[in-house]
Amino acid sequence: xxxxxxxxxxTSKATQxxxxxGLARKLGPxxxxxxxxxSPEQVIRRNLWQxxxxxxxxxxxxxxxxxxLAPADDGSIFIVSNRRRDVVLPGITIxxxxxxxxxxxxxxxxxxxxxxxxxxxxxLDNLHRFRTQRGSASRTLGQEGVEAYMERIAATGxxxxxxxxxxxxxxxxxxxxxxxxxxxxxxxxxxxxxxxxGWLKTPLAKxxxxxxxxxxxxxxxxDRMVAAxxxxxxxxxxxxxxxxxxxxxxxxFFDACFSNRDERRAERxxxxxxxxxxxxxxxxxxxxxxxxxxxxxxxxxxxxxxHSTMGxxxxxxxxx
Numbered sequence: 001x002x003x004x005x006x007x008x009x010x011t012s013k014a015t016q017x018x019x020x021x022g023l024a025r026k027l028g029p030x031x032x033x034x035x036x037x038x039s040p041e042q043v044i045r046r047n048l049w050q051x052x053x054x055x056x057x058x059x060x061x062x063x064x065x066x067x068x069l070a071p072a073d074d075g076s077i078f079i080v081s082n083r084r085r086d087v088v089l090p091g092i093t094i095x096x097x098x099x100x101x102x103x104x105x106x107x108x109x110x111x112x113x114x115x116x117x118x119x120x121x122x123x124l125d126n127l128h129r130f131r132t133q134r135g136s137a138s139r140t141l142g143q144e145g146v147e148a149y150m151e152r153i154a155a156t157g158x159x160x161x162x163x164x165x166x167x168x169x170x171x172x173x174x175x176x177x178x179x180x181x182x183x184x185x186x187x188x189x190x191x192x193x194x195x196x197x198g199w200l201k202t203p204l205a206k207x208x209x210x211x212x213x214x215x216x217x218x219x220x221x222x223d224r225m226v227a228a229x230x231x232x233x234x235x236x237x238x239x240x241x242x243x244x245x246x247x248x249x250x251x252x253f254f255d256a257c258f259s260n261r262d263e264r265r266a267e268r269x270x271x272x273x274x275x276x277x278x279x280x281x282x283x284x285x286x287x288x289x290x291x292x293x294x295x296x297x298x299x300x301x302x303x304x305x306x307h308s309t310m311g312x313x314x315x316x317x318x319x320x
Contacts, residue, residue: 028089041091053112056081066117072137120169127181147205
């Protein structure tokens with residue numbers, strides 16, 4: 001017996017007998033499980049796509065779900081199918097719309113009858129504006145979400161990969177009624193490629209358009225590192241560095257990472273909302289720092305940045 005299954009006219013009596021004997025329990029409308037221990041939410045999440053396939057055979061995983069491959073914050077799963085009513089289950093709600101047609105590039109999904117909206121169709125659909133009930137998650141990610149997805153494609157596959165996705169969107173836009181969304185998508189791609197301006201909204205996409213992309217995940221890791229290092233007393237940091245050993249080797253790693261060339265490049269592209277690592281060395285050493293590339297009067301390093309080899313050497317010599 002499968003972990004989750006729908007009761008049908010042919011199996012309803014057998015399902016009821018199994019439930020009476022403690023071999024099955026009900027999770028939702030006609031939905032049962034043979035798992036008698038896990039919570040209904042856990043069982044459904046573990047068998048999410050099988051549950052959707054059972055309620056909406058042949059459905060297309062679409063809109064924001066096609067890009068996130070997970071329920072929205074309120075548990076909504078968005079599909080295109082012939083179902084007219086939402087299916088409310090523990091932890092999730094299956095929400096269907098019926099105004100979609102199959103297109104080239106829609107992919108078989110999870111081994112059943114489900115299909116997954118192609119990346120180019122998903123970008124067009126997520127630029128479309130659907131009505132949303134108050135208090136419910138939006139069916140689409142909007143332009144901000146589309147820009148984030150385009151940025152990921154560009155970061156991993158380059159401009160050519162993103163261009164192929166936009167070209168594919170051009171071939172299907174008319175068949176699914178997304179001509180206006182295609183114009184926006186082309187404008188966004190043009191600006192990401194360094195051409196037209198005024199189409200992009202997010203700082204991440206604008207940074208790539210200016211030729212200075214950055215990785216938000218890396219920025220978050222630097223934030224955590226800065227926060228952790230700031231908790232260390234400056235005297236303790238000095239004594240650890242002077243003592244050598246593991247702390248000394250770790251400091252040498254940061255010294256090597258932030259060379260003069262990399263510092264200047266990073267300073268130009270570092271998001272304003274995040275502290276540049278250049279500002280950290282002065283805090284740890286108990287000294288003020290200067291902007292990268294500025295000369296310090298009388299400094300024999302001729303303007304070496306705090307994280308450059310010469311800059312660190314002069315600071316270390318000042319401790320002795």
